[in-house]
Amino acid sequence: MAPLATTDVDAAFTLSLPKIELHAHLTGSITPQCLHEVWTSLKLSSPDLLLEDPLELLSKDKAWNVTTFFPLFSSYIYTLCSTRESIIHSTNSVLQDFKDDGVVYLELRTTPRYSEGVSKEDYVGLVLECLDNFEGREAMPTYLILSIDRRNTASQAMEVVDLAIKYRERGVVGVDLCGDPSKGDVSIFKAAFTKAKQHGLKITLHFAEVPASSSELELETLLQFGPDRLGHVIHVPEEMMHEILRRRIGLELCISCNVQASLTEGGVGEHHFGWWKDRECSIALCTDDVGIFGSPLSNEYLLVAEHFGLSRKELVKLSGRAIECIFGGEEEKQRLGAILVRQEI
Ligand code: IMP
Ligand code: ZN
Helix, strand or coil, rough: CCCCCCCCCCCCHHHHCCEEEEEECHHHCCCCHHHHEEEEHHHHCCCCCCCCCHHHHHHCCCCHHHHHHHHHHHHHHHHHHHCCCHHHHHHHHHHHHHHHCCEEEEEEEEEEECCCCCCHHHHHHHHHHHHHHHCCCCHHHHHHEHHHHHHHHHHHHHHHHHHHHHHHHCEEEEEEEECCCCCCCCCHHHHHHHHHHHHCCCEEEECCHHHHHHCCHHHHHHHHHCCCCCEEEECCHHHHHHHHHHHCCCEEHHHHHHHHCCCCCCCCCCCCHHHHHHCCEEEEECCCHHHHHHCCHHHHHHHHHHHHHHHHHHHHHHHHHCCHHHHCCHHHHHHHHHHHHHHHC
């Protein structure tokens, strides 16, 4: 591993740095402690519950990979957080955690899902209600992105877009494509993303996460959806990287997620953030699933300072590079610009 670079940055500074989080999956952002609280109350009403305590399951020094990671949601966390109460409790907890970490603008994303007594639309409504009622909403305005899962059918994807359109006025700003990158044929989602765009929604896509989802055909198809932002951008041919720059597409870089899940090689210092950082583009450092990877956004900034030798001044500038690609509109951009100008170094 390369030695850490010299920097004047420490954890207190990156905590106080006003930060913009644009790629955070709601369910993946729930801490093991919060899941434990949900598990404890579920255990009280159903003592025979067979699910393992989240503090046990998620605190183990586990190396997640694409095979073990995605079932964690479908066969574990979704079962835990399926009632109205647990959805509300966990969403509030996620909002508070981001705020406590010094996030001043948040775009949360989530896949509409149903459980007993909660339809997909109810689920979206519940999450939006939490955003509305959150007492820290002025200090941390929060918008919602609805995710299409790669395993969805074309009509399920359209259902997500229709929900996004219906709830635009309540704070849904975009549509995402996520899920297990080894699954699905992305070309079936063209109509859904076209409709989203026609209705003024922004588009962000998980892009080139693993080699299996990085064929030239798949990446070209995804670029044809006209994304405003791309997440991960790992296995991208250099020529296409220049095309991304030319199109001024914003980048959501999730360093700890990539390193811990072995999506990239060589640790933080070798992360492709190093390629993009000196080019003219909008970059947002993001957590992806802080509940699982355990690295809050303040820590992502600390990591890049330590591994790429960035100073306090450069971190303030880096935080500001996310502004251009937020989905929340001009007023939010101005507010964020003003906050960062005031930031003391
Ligand atoms: P939710 O959408 O709020 O339920 O958050 C969990 C979901 O986000 C998972 O089921 C995945 O589909 C998706 N997700 C979380 N992390 C990743 C990732 O790194 N790549 C692709 N999809 C992800
Ligand atoms: Zn993601």
